[in-house]
Amino acid sequence: MRILFTACPFFGHVNTVLPLALAARRAGHEVVVATGADFAEHVARRGLTAWPIGPTSAEAGTPHSLAHFWHTAAQRCVDLLPLATAWGPDLLVSEEMELAGAIAAARGETRHVIHGLGIAALGDWEALAADIDELGLRWDVPDLADAYRGAVYLSICPPTLQLPSRSERMVQPLRPGLGEPAPGERLPEALLALPYERTVHLTLGTVFHQRRPGALDAAIAGLRELPANLVVTVGPDVDPDRFGPQPPHVLVERYLPHALLLPRCDLVVSQGGAGILLGALAHGLPQLVLPQGADQFTNGAAAQRAGVGLVLDGPAATAPAIAGAVGRLLGEPRYAAAARAVQKEIDTMPSADDVLASLIADPAPKPPARAR
Template identity: 35%
Template sequence: MRVLFTCVPGYGHFHPMVPLAHALIRARHEVAFATADRFCRRVIEPAGLVGFPAGLSPIVVHERTLELGVGSQNGSTEDDVWRFGARMFAEVAAPAKVPELVRIIKDWNAELLIHDMTDFAGPVAAAACGIPWANHSFGALQPEEFWDLAAELVTPTWAAWEVEPGPLGGMFRSLYLDICPAGFQTPMIERVPVNQSVRPVTFDNPSAQPLPPWFDGLADAPIVYVTLGTVANHTPEVFETVLGALAAQTLNLIVTVGPDRDPAELGALPPNVHVERYLPQSLLFPSCDVVVCHGGSGTTLAALGCGVPLLVLPQEANQFWNADRTAALGAGEVVRPHQLTAQAVSEGVARLLDDPSYRRAARRVATEIATMPSPDDVVARLEALSRAAR
């Protein structure tokens, strides 16, 4: 079986899909990814996977969405952020990507398409080519308002290819592969007709980049890890505020700034602070006492999967839901953008370290994640989906 994965060109969209791709390869199926050209060359192919260029770059998609005059990705309210995201993914990115996806499906003879949960081009292209498709999540579902608006905006693209979308823009017409534990999921899941749970597995290729030598020489003090992912890492002053709050404390403070930022930008720091572009979270998180992060789905689920409590500093999109749900489950605390001060960060981390209830709550989520079916367990269901369409 030839399986074509298609995703928005971003680490947070690609990485959650890789464990299932590897499971399919282990089951002797052929796998390829379709996404923007630069992401294919810089990320997909170095990960040892086949990449087919398709779709616009994130910068172009963002600029064209701004030209619509509908606000910005960092809108004045959280609802503005959702509306902007719906237009960006469904109205701008999808129609540009469908023709290239259709060509790839036909030229490569794909038999099944798996798209990430915001790649609205995937179902259109699969339907136009007459092959089945599945929707792969990267975390909790966006709110209903996002899906209803996105479905309306992508309808003209379905019409242009003379195929019928069905409810919610065709995104859930077949199988939804959900890596979000049920206790963390949004109410939107009630509108998803066919849901297959899949355990979230961190993909970070630790064999290619182990932890650096300094890690084994850390002092006998709590380990606090700080990350803003690969998009929110450019938000002004957040790293500086966190470092101002924590660098002088008796902590091992580990910071990653992302592959496109220079650690030297943060200036001179005391010896208990270690700044890198990237570290494999699968190796780091089991040793962490607290994670301070933006609330990206990958980081949040990876930390909770290891039973580590979080201080979440949400910046955009689904990060606000992830932050609030983490707090509601008792597994962390939230500092919103307008609340961000060195004092808020310092006090939040202190509570997470001193109160064992946060770690107990995080471990409850970890237990739930551990019971979810593995990517290998799900392969048979995808094989059946493909057979049923023949």
């Protein structure tokens, strides 16, 4: 079977679909991942074929509204549609913000599956149906919103974090992937030599990490005062030297593979993107969320309601406040216990291999009543 995956050119979007793509490759299927050219090597290093389509993440810019995804989907269609038509996939899996995949599936009469990105699902945002339909009409796909709603939705959100939903779509749970390091990836020797028993990982992601100037500086300043190792990742476009000399228990890097790093951590401080939030919980780690944009405010609120973390937003995220919140998360066992409870939920969700087998075994499920 030929299976095409499509994703917007951001780490949180591409990395989320890779576990299912790798499962498809393990099962012997022909697999292609279509995304921005800047992620072609990232995909290829995992043994998958990459199609560069549409703008790179730098060319597309930081998403400031959902209109960003409508606009860039139209750009990706220019490259994706002829490639998909020529290759003829049997199944097309697009992450939920990548609407060019939905258009390619409809035009090619290809079975379409939508891969969720986290807690807040685009499929529940009924108010956006008109925008989705307008995009579809530009590419001769009428009623794109109905087709979108009729696709199976793969939800990677564990039950404890789920939000109330009015959607009637078909939902298939899928265990969020922990990620797989690419061949040759390893942790630096400096990390292995850090002095303290406990380790805190700090990241503000790779998309909104520079939206609030000084946010990362404040977090580093507060966390390096704690008796714990601090491992900071600043993103591929930020120079670690910008943060100046650090004490021996602090390590600042551009990027480290979470599949290797998180098993060594006791707590995560992050922007609350779905990838790092669910990745940390898959390892049973509580989290302090410093939301910067997009769905991160919703994710942080869900984590706090579930008792697996705390949230500090905007001006409240001072160095002393961050240090105090992390001290509380490390010192009060209830947060780690709640995180481990969600970890058990994640462990019981169907694996990528199981979900793929289910999708292959049931090639033509009936759409929900409202989409027929």
